[in-house]
Amino acid sequence: MLSAQAVPVVRATLPAVGASLNTITERFYQRMFEERPELLRHLFNRANQVNGAQREALAGSVAAFATLLVERPDERPDERSDAILSRIAHKHVSLGITADKYTLVGRHLLAAVAEVLGDAVTPQVAAAWDEVYWLMANSLIAMEARLYAQASVQDGDVWRQMDIAERHQESPDAVSLVLRRPDARPATAFQPGQYVSVRVELPDGGHQIRQYSLSTAPGHKTWRITVKREKSADGTALDGEVSSWLHAHARPGRTLEVSLPAGDLVLPDADTPLLLASAGIGITPMLSMLDHLALTSSTRPVTVIHADRTPADHVHRDEQAELIDRLLGATLHLWYENNADQHPALNVSPGRATLDNLTLPEDTTAYLCGPLPFMRAVRGDLLRKGLHPSAVHYEVFGPDLWLSK
Structure with a gap:
């Protein structure tokens, strides 16, 4: 938890830091890659550096974490920030990130804050944001250590x-x-x-x-x-x-x-109803879930929705339909932006996916994967239908920009 002296400082400076976070993270990556160019060459996604997605995702996660700290400073951050940090920890483990990298990141990130905000970063402000960073970093280090231990490997040996x-x-x-x-x-x-x-x-x-x-x-x-x-x-x-x-x-x-495998969008054992919603290549984790349900002869009610550009772009289309046919109580609903009339299956609609005409049990658990606009639209539909936000889970291919938008 944040120290008593840090709470008012972070609360007072959070608007200024938040407003400049994209500039701060841009300067952070510039500094770090100047010192360690091999990180960009061999570890970081170069495309996401060019298009700014990685900077935006980092800014969003730091801002969200700091906001949680000042809203409830007396709670341990890892008790309420798992949704923010778990996805990051799994991604780090899939890359083989080890704890020593956090010292390098912290040094350049806090230096970037000082460079961008200038004289506003007094020693008191610097110390408070150093606390924020290390609370976040130590939570991630602990999560990642547990994931490595669960996989029975040395840290980074993936x-x-x-x-x-x-x-x-x-x-x-x-x-x-x-x-x-x-x-x-x-x-x-x-x-x-x-x-x-x-x-x-x-x-x-x-x-x-x-x-x-x-x-x-x-x-x-x-x-x-x-x-x-x-x-x-x-x-x-x-x-x-x-x-x-x-x-x-x-x-x-x-x-x-x-x-080694990683990722926190996983299907737990239960008997409650499921919604599996995907668009484009986002179908892939849903296929794993459907295959598992079919192999285990699950009787869970399953509603599957998938959206794509055309039937020809719909990867694993026949396999998806065959898996759903093997599940009692499973239904498939398809949307194609173009050429929907070329697919002979039932429940095929033209245009973009919508849940307006679907009836879902209130204890449904939803899993989403696809482009961010698709997932935001589906999540909004689900919340309007009465699902609790904690029942909606998602996977983003690439940097998680959900928090930064």
Whole structure:
């Protein structure tokens, strides 16, 4: 918890710091990469540095955490900030981040605050925000240590070699890769909805890492990921440099560097109703959940909604329908922005997804994955239908910008 002397200082300076956080985080990354350029080359997502998404996500998480601290300063931060920090901790574990990195980050982040705010950062202000940072950092360090321990690995020891056993073209822009261990033993267990990181060496010698959901249930001897080739709106190559590399080079017989599974959007055992809502490539964690439900002969009521551009862009379309057919009480509702009339299934609608005509039990638990506008719209529909905010869970592919918007 924040010290008594820090609370009024953080409360008084939070508006100024919050208003400048995007500038502060931009300067933070500049400083850190000037000292440690290899971090940008081999660890951080270069595309997210170019488009500013990583800076925006960091600013949003710091602001949200600091706000929680000053609203209820007498509570331990990890008792009420799990929603903010858990996603970050899982992402860090999938990258192999270790506790020593937090000293480097803290030094440059607090220096950036001082540079941007200038004389307003008195020694008292600097000390108070140092407390905020280390409360957040120590909570993350503790979470990440628990995740490493649960995986029975040393901190940071998450990278493994996986062979590509199969490759399938799922749509014009998406391929699935079946991965197996080189020793043919069963792949590491995971929870339905989790993801792995894939690290590749690019032509310039840099290593880049991206996360891909595991798109089948646990219990198989292999893993499967589905990779959509990313295309940037402005035509730059950076946005899709890993997905493009995988589309061009990932073939059966090749070996990839893949992390242990991570991610906090997981399907717990229960018997309450479910809503699985996805758009585009966001279908992949939902497929893992559906596969798990089918393999375990679940009788939970399940409502599945999926939105896509066209039926041809809908990856794993037939597989999704087959899994739902295997579940008693499961229903599928589809929306296509274009060519909806080309899909013969029931419950196909043109345009964007809406829950207006769906009736959901009040004890429904919802899982969302897809573009942020889609998830915000679906979450709003769910809250209007009476679901409690704690019953709505989501996964973001890339930096979590939910808190920063």
